[in-house]
Amino acid sequence: MEAIVVSNEEQMKDAYSVRRIVFIDEQQVPEEEEIDQYEKDATHVVLYEDNQPIGAGRFRSLDGIGKIERICVLKEFRNKGAGKVIMDKMEEIAKGKGISKLKLNAQTHAEKFYLNLGYTTTSDIFMDAGIPHVTMIKEL
DSSP states (O other): OEEEEOOSHHHHHHHHHHHIIIIIIITOOOHHHHSOTTGGGSEEEEEEETTEEEEEEEEEEETTEEEEEEEEEOGGGTTTTHHHHHHHHHHHHHHHTTOOEEEEEEEGGGHHHHHHTTOEEOSOOEEETTEEEEEEEEEO
């Protein structure tokens, strides 16, 4: 598995393809909420296994804090280390930008995954796109 920073249109299509399968098709998130106004400002990552896109995510810098968003892995690759590969790439991006604090809004079913990566839950449960979430942070 290899997570790469998107650098061309084909890789961007691969990232959107995974996001569409996971968020729009599987989780029923409306497309207009999934693909938003921040796409062009974000650094996108796509995860490949044998040249096939299997995961994705995006990174934005907001007021000196790294905002990790849209982390997803295709169902058949979950619980096999794919998410950690994406998150390691996100931390690498943050460090390269001189950012030492990361923030994300995790779906509650994924909270334990992020806790195991050193994140701390900092909010009560809230709804986003009809899915329960919590805000989490990590100091690098």
